[in-house]
Amino acid sequence: MPRVLTARAVADLVAPALAAESSGPAYGRLTEALRHLIADGRLPEGSRLPSERDLPGPLGLSRTTVTRAYTELRAQGYLHTRRGSGSVVQVPDVPGGRIDHLLTPSALSDGAIDLTCTAAGAPGGTSEAYGQALEELGAYLPGTGYYPGGLPVLREVVAERFTARGLATTPDQVIVAPGALAGVAIAARALLAPRGRVLVETPTYPNAIATLEGAGARTVAHPIEHAHDDWDVAGLGRTLRQSGARVAYLIPDFHNPTGALMPAGQRAEIGRMLRAAGVVPIIDESIVDLPLDGQVVPEPLGRHVPDAITVGSVSKSLWGGLRVGWLRVPRGRAADMAASRLKLDLGVPVLEQLVAARMLQAAPEILPQQQARLRAGRDVLLAGLREHLPDWRVRVRAAAWRCGAPCRARDRPRWRPRRGPMMSRSPPAPTSPRAAGSTAGSDCPTCSATTSSSRSHRGSRKPGPTCWQAGSALAGKTGADFSRSSPASSPDQPPTERHQWLPQPPPSAASGCPSPHRAPPVVVSCQTGLTR
Template sequence: MSVRHVSGTQLARLLGELPQERPFYAALARAVRGLVLNGRLPLRVRLPAERDLAAALGISRTTVTAAYDRLRDEGYVESRQGAGSWTALPRAERPAARQAVTRFGIAHTADGGWPHEEPVDLGCAAPAAPAVFDDAVAEAVAELPRHAAGPGYEPAGLVELREAVAARYTELGAPTRPDQIMVTTGAQQAISLLTQTLLDPGDAVLVERPTYPHALDAVRRRGARLVPVGVTGGWDLDLLAGSMRQAAVRMAYTIPDFQNPTGHLLDDAGRTALIEAARAADAFLVVDETFAELAHDPAAPRPRPVAAHDTGGRVISIGSASKLLWGGLRIGWIRATAPLVRRLAMARESVDIAGPVLEQLITWRLMPRIEDVRAERAATLTRNRDALVAALRELLPEWEFTVPDGGMTLWARLGAPVATSVAEAAWRHGVRVTPGPVFGVDGVLEDCLRLPYVLDPRTLRTAVERLARACHEAETAPIARPLPAYV
């Protein structure tokens, strides 16, 4: 298998416009170090030869040599005579084996205690039920007796719900038959079923960095190899395609719709390029559309589903009711070819036989109301997002972020690799927040935090006030022992 590498042209594009400070080699080294720390340049990737990067940047080879030397001294590059240089992390920054953490991404406070203030949960990105929920529940309960006469086991899901989901895909530009839909117990089961069915131990799986942590867990449980590609600044499709080919990936897992956690949205041209990259690598393309219906302007033009650009059955789509409709409605689905759906349904029978009938009926009754729910979510999330943005700009102006046009999360860059320290300090101040490394591989993303904005503006303001105190505490605290990694 080929060693993963990045060309001089690709690295120059990732670096962008370098600061014109002197000495220039130090600025170049700092920029490359930043790419490693924020995950845009993966670890253990071979760097371009010094002359190739010099040519791509239009600078002297001596300058690149000095930058590589500094990176080697700092531990961000490792080299072997005659074999080239690879990206790395300094040994002191590599995650140690550590204790279990809570579902919010951090453990107890350093002294084993808990904060005295009523905690604000910024570790959870899930909304309360919409206004139309009660009506849908009443209608579903009225429908339940019609199903009670049978066994209630439908491994692929209730026909009514499969028809409704297929109709929604067709409406959005991806013609779909009901036999191409399988209903699952949430999107997480969908991801687990796909990894168990399509992957063998040792297979390579391309993942975005940052990405949904439980997808990483599912791939790890299967014994597959993670191949991360950074998307902090958006998708570099040329780099992504090269990574697919070089690592000979079997599957790529992507979140092109208001990506979790960055909020980025991939356009139609990018979606076509993504499919071409998967086709060139002969890989399955698993597309997580959990946030796809959560545009903050529901009337704005939206890209078509990735499956609408696919003509070869390579795209497998995952959807969920939990973000748009309600977090407690544990209903998801897979859109794939009919033969793969049948195969997945058979695999599912050894796990939980079938999904809950009542929850499927509730989701089915909510589907005709989806535009009303989208409008309600858009109004609430836009209000909350704007409140969070205003509080951050006032109280933590040094933090950087892109204001998302959809989804439920804001990805904040702190300017220093202190995210885990800030998260632990925040918990002592009564805020649960998830640090960047939870969403990545190899311990990078320590300069980022994910901040959901599903809570009301007043609560979000309180959370940011506590985060500001926690950030000050983390910045002024002495250097602590290495912190445990997310497992």
């Protein structure tokens, strides 16, 4: 049954737009206001609007005005009216659907739910930001339209946000790029010699690995297991000394895919270690604006490493369709980064930069709504897991959900205390978890990593991200850590029960990464499930 929206609730939503000065007719302003509310989800698809008789009173408009507005919305495809059922909100179809064919499986069975790309839609206020940006666009039309470094207005906003978080930044230190992943590519090409080594955490964001390798880098894995949201600082130091890596790719803020948040004390410690080793970190802050449960995010890791390159974007926190990201670069590397930027393309579209600037300026109003929306979606997902997968162990954690499902249906789980099963092709031996950690390694069939079957691919030659990757915004970016488990005879004994794993999608499926050799399982982990 459709959700019924009260006349008062709808009137409160459209009141700001109706109160704004405009020379257009009242029905036109009402039509535009309702269309914006439908487009950004504040009037949900499938909900029923108040009748043409009930809405005029709270709005202070005539019934004729409301009727004309509803007629316009029906003609535009935003409203469907059926006798006896009222006027129901709908979103017009778009050619080819709302997910690009490169991000979807080549074939899905009837009734299957596609989780390969489950990014959230645009938040409330997006349509208004586009309208404001269109008004500003005219001033830029006489120019060439090429801004490879980024519009000054956007760079100023980004610099102010860095400064407000404790990392003093000026606009000349900001370079705008088409997404955070493009920022990683720009930084890698500027910092790395051919076949240069880059330390990456494992698991990590798989598209970042592909980007680094595409820049000619050799990745060096540093296994992490965030049981308590902390980093293995000593292990990181050993890996840096032994590997000879001169660059490191790190995600300290709601790590992808584990969701861990690096504590302030460890940021200072890791900063000292990186400085001492002469390693330049590429710090990915794509998800820093999504503390779903009100966590206080520590000061940026870049504050502890003056030579750090920090990348970010609006794709996770606002909308992926903007394709706007940035790099924050030290002044001593600005020239090299600018040269690398020019080799990528000649800039992000002017309109989208203006929209991003507007939305970042309105972030104090937009982000709480977006976080609440994602948090509600997470709760829906968790409720579904409890109902339909009662044998899965669930732990809510900040801005992320992750799962211990194996890479392929044939893979066998290796029991680990408190955490999800590890990936291993052979069944676990009846030994203690400590002894099991020394079993022979196996090749991960999805990410081609040679693992030691011990803690999180410890000892792997290459990182294995997609064992843990997935699309989580099924319910809008969750906040859970969940893994399948079966009863064990004692805390030191592995489970003897076998599990029925969820099916594997076709090899062409990838969560935000159409690379066919890195296809994730149907449901595995992801930091917040948004693709970059």
